[in-house]
Amino acid sequence: MTTTILPTRNEAWGFHGTIRHHAEPGQAWHLAFTAIAAASGASPEGIRDFLDSRHGRHFADDVSSGLTAGQSPENVIAAAVDRWMGWQFGRKLSRETGIPAGLPYLTGFITHFEIMAETETQH
Numbered sequence: 001m002t003t004t005i006l007p008t009r010n011e012a013w014g015f016h017g018t019i020r021h022h023a024e025p026g027q028a029w030h031l032a033f034t035a036i037a038a039a040s041g042a043s044p045e046g047i048r049d050f051l052d053s054r055h056g057r058h059f060a061d062d063v064s065s066g067l068t069a070g071q072s073p074e075n076v077i078a079a080a081v082d083r084w085m086g087w088q089f090g091r092k093l094s095r096e097t098g099i100p101a102g103l104p105y106l107t108g109f110i111t112h113f114e115i116m117a118e119t120e121t122q123h
Contacts, residue, residue, distance in 0.1 A: 003037040004044045005030055010052035018060035022067045031073055032063070035081045040106050046114035055109045059084065081106065 008016040008029060019028045029051070036047050050056055059080060066076030084106040094101040099108040 003034050005033045006044045006048040008048065008052055013057060014053055015051040015056035015060040018057045019063060022064040023073055028060075028063070028073055028077070031077045032059070032081075035077050036106060036110070039081045039085055040110055042107075042110040043114050043117075045117040046110040049113035049117055050106075050110045053109075053113065 008014065011017060011025075015032060016025050016029055019025050019032075022028075032051060033044075033047055036042065036050070037044070040047070042050075051059070062080045062083065063073075063076050066079060067073065071079075085104045087105045089097070089099050089101050089103050089105070089108050091101050093099070097108075097112070099112055103111070
């Protein structure tokens with residue numbers, strides 16, 4: 001499966017801006033984008049917008065913890081994807097975000113950004 005990897009629109013913040021303090025951002029972006037696409041099946045636009053968001057910054061914080069411990073970027077990103085796919089939206093977070101309870105964090109947040117991107121193109 002070929003994954004279209006879109007470039008960041010937010011070099012200063014989000015995943016890209018956070019990860020640059022711990023790894024080469026282009027390589028980390030490519031690895032994260034590919035791993036998230038494989039796990040979620042989400043659109044490139046949804047993945048890019050997720051990674052560019054504050055949630056992407058939190059994802060980068062998760063990845064950075066492993067990098068600081070000396071683990072490889074591939075392993076750290078795979079572990080972060082697994083964690084974020086294992087965490088689920090509870091009722092409280094569902095009420096706050098409108099994302100259905102029970103969805104994995106990655107799926108829920110990326111779907112949110114896919115919907116936002118689709119809404120933008122319709123206006």
